[in-house]
Amino acid sequence: MQRSLKGGSRSPGQTCALSDLSDLNTLPEDVREALKAICRQKSYEAGQTIAEADRPSDFIGIVRDGILRMEKTLSDGRRHLVGLLVEGDIFGHVFDGEMHFNVEAATSVELFTFRRGPFEEILLRSPDLDRLLLLNLLNELDRARDWMIILANPKVRGRLAGFLLLLCTRFQNVDHVTSIAGDAIRLRIPLSRRDLANLLGTRLESVSRAFHALANDGLIDILQPRVVEIRDLEALADEAGGSELGDPASLHQLMLAIQKPTD
Amino acid sequence: MQRSLKGGSRSPGQTCALSDLSDLNTLPEDVREALKAICRQKSYEAGQTIAEADRPSDFIGIVRDGILRMEKTLSDGRRHLVGLLVEGDIFGHVFDGEMHFNVEAATSVELFTFRRGPFEEILLRSPDLDRLLLLNLLNELDRARDWMIILANPKVRGRLAGFLLLLCTRFQNVDHVTSIAGDAIRLRIPLSRRDLANLLGTRLESVSRAFHALANDGLIDILQPRVVEIRDLEALADEAGGSELGDPASLHQLMLAIQKPTD
DNA sequence: CGGTATTTTGAGTATCGTCAAGGCCAGTGG
DNA sequence: CCACTGGCCTTGACGATACTCAAAATACCG
Structure with missing residues (x-):
């Protein structure tokens, strides 16, 4: 309860x-x-x-x-x-x-x-x-x-990638969700695996597997279950089926921001 | 073009x-x-x-x-x-x-x-x-x-069922989408299989198979590719994972409407 | 330190994506 | 009238992915 x-x-x-x-x-x-x-x-x-x-x-x-x-x-x-x-x-x-x-x-x-x-x-x-x-x-x-677009991705990996991207773009400057960690973006994911599974239209086990699949391919690092770092933003956007979340521009801006982290 | x-x-x-x-x-x-x-x-x-x-x-x-x-x-x-x-x-x-x-x-x-x-x-x-x-x-x-809720259904059958239900509820009285045919609801689906696949986050072959799977189980009849009749509304709602599209009430009303079609 | 919730992993099966072929229908042009 | 074409839908086969059930590992909290 x-x-x-x-x-x-x-x-x-x-x-x-x-x-x-x-x-x-x-x-x-x-x-x-x-x-x-x-x-x-x-x-x-x-x-x-x-x-x-x-x-x-x-x-x-x-x-x-x-x-x-x-x-x-x-x-x-x-x-x-x-x-x-x-x-x-x-x-x-x-x-x-x-x-x-x-x-x-x-x-x-x-x-x-x-x-x-x-x-x-x-x-x-x-x-x-x-x-x-x-x-x-x-x-x-x-x-x-x-x-809707994220959910319309046929594969769980793609949906998860889309979700992480959304976190990066829509939620920059918000709370303590996004932060820069060296040459990567660090994300605090505000949802449990179960909630994520509900959101992404799958089961929590599949969410977990998708996380680790992305990690194995070097797109992200999993520091803690709810803290990940984006290692390859472009590949992630690719996985999500294009970068059409918000602006493609904002993604680019994001990548630039990483390249010179402390100015 | x-x-x-x-x-x-x-x-x-x-x-x-x-x-x-x-x-x-x-x-x-x-x-x-x-x-x-x-x-x-x-x-x-x-x-x-x-x-x-x-x-x-x-x-x-x-x-x-x-x-x-x-x-x-x-x-x-x-x-x-x-x-x-x-x-x-x-x-x-x-x-x-x-x-x-x-x-x-x-x-x-x-x-x-x-x-x-x-x-x-x-x-x-x-x-x-x-x-x-x-x-x-x-x-x-x-x-x-x-x-979003329809798309969050893990299985294609469920998503399709949700879509058909949406057509029944949100689109009653609209255009020539819904009509009563004896003891069933007849639907004219205003989308091609390809569009439907895009919408539901899958491929057109899977949409086709899902249609015929529902037909085999007696939930619907396929008169033409884009014209189907709902045979078992309740089972369809069940397939969709509950009836939570719009109101559960409107579904019930719909079923009543079928039971006395011409008054 | 123990207890609980969360997350991960594994194995087996169902479902789905993918590639390929075929059928149906309407429109076109011989 | 018929063959041809192109769009749309269906079907089949096979490999990839995801769901399911089960168990183990990890993180979290007192």
């Missing part, structure tokens, strides 16, 4: 450091102030449930730090990952929308939360905030499609 | 029957009129390209009839389906967004189109239209996640 969902520890009296999130700084001063006034900061630990599907969760959340899993619970009890949320991502349906998935902490997490009523009130008066939400949605949609 | 993208045949002088789309009828009178004033209706035939990725397509489209494919072109030339568009769906990025996929006609298609500039002008003055777009996005996001 998981630790249940009785909310994280709050720091209610404290004003939220909303300015930590660069996206929000594009908003006009008054909107930022209004948001700050109704903001609560919460912390959750890995494994905690933050919001449940189809339940009127009644708050909007913005991730300040850490990684969240979105997962659907299927009628037969199994669960499927449908995406990850990272710093700056917004979740919780605005307006009448329901969420059809649970949100759980994959790592320890810090959130900014807003009660829905007041939030929507601000939203109605601020086209900029509205725009921000729209862009957030578009971004999520793009990411969901990236997942 | 496909037929290229020089637009479909237009009916410019004609006013568009926007009221055919029920979603739009929720909009206030004046907004509907404004939209009608800048609307163009276009027709495309199966196979035509309607909009290209990363090209400022400069128009917003609403599907009036038919089915569109959204597909990403990968750097190595292969193409991957990332979703379908049906009656009422809106596409083309508003504001600064780029589309990262092509849009092509899967069947013959009728569209309403709006040039981006005037459309955004109306959008800025109408929160209702804005809301409509938002809901459309949320809906697409949900659908993308449904695809």
Whole structure:
């Protein structure tokens, strides 16, 4: 039994450091102030449930730090990952929308939360905030499609390669997922093998084998089960069936970044 | 070489029957009129390209009839389906967004189109239209996640079953995809085996085999390659790994609808 | 140090990808 | 009218991959 969902520890009296999130700084001063006034900061630990599907969760959340899993619970009890949320991502349906998935902490997490009523009130008066939400949605949609492409790879190795690539590109500068280690990229994988198997549409044993297959071929090094280093980014992109995750450009940029690590 | 993208045949002088789309009828009178004033209706035939990725397509489209494919072109030339568009769906990025996929006609298609500039002008003055777009996005996001779950099924049979189920639930009342045939649901599949293979992350031979495997076990009947009848909806849902596509409720409703077909 | 969860490895079988051939259908041109 | 063509779908055979069940090894936590 998981630790249940009785909310994280709050720091209610404290004003939220909303300015930590660069996206929000594009908003006009008054909107930022209004948001700050109704903001609560919460912390959750890995494994905690933050919001449940189809339940009127009644708050909007913005991730300040850490990684969240979105997962659907299927009628037969199994669960499927449908995406990850990272710093700056917004979740919780605005307006009448329901969420059809649970949100759980994959790592320890810090959130900014807003009660829905007041939030929507601000939203109605601020086209900029509205725009921000729209862009957030578009971004999520793009990411969901990236997942689709990764999942559409016929081989497990390819899907895993795609996943690692996604971690490299979409999650650079995020949390402590990516870091440079000499001439390689070091990745902290925020998911267990079981979760990865669910995400990638396979079994945990196959995930494990795929990891070691990639390692044997010199594409990656496995330092710990959840810590790997990318040794051959190009070969990895090749394995994933092209580099079409986000931009091919961002991959190239990434490779350049490695070549001169400390500047 | 496909037929290229020089637009479909237009009916410019004609006013568009926007009221055919029920979603739009929720909009206030004046907004509907404004939209009608800048609307163009276009027709495309199966196979035509309607909009290209990363090209400022400069128009917003609403599907009036038919089915569109959204597909990403990968750097190595292969193409991957990332979703379908049906009656009422809106596409083309508003504001600064780029589309990262092509849009092509899967069947013959009728569209309403709006040039981006005037459309955004109306959008800025109408929160209702804005809301409509938002809901459309949320809906697409949900659908993308449904695809993810289907794709996450380890076996091809299961993925195909999930796809057929999706057709039954999400696409009822759409075009001529679904119809009732006695005690079964008849499906017109709007995709070739090749497209289906891309979508489901496998090869066309495997898709073919999966179809006939389901037929051998009595779950479906194959009338023509692209026309099948669902014989055992429950077993199909089981094969797909639960019925968690959209609502379990909608499946149940579907089964009831079959049991008394003509009322 | 022991206990639990996670990860890895192994062996056997089912499934799938791959290559190759053949069938079906619609359209074309003799 | 018929042979020819090309696109699409099906079928077969075989090797590669992945799923399954089982057990061992490792990491994690108190």
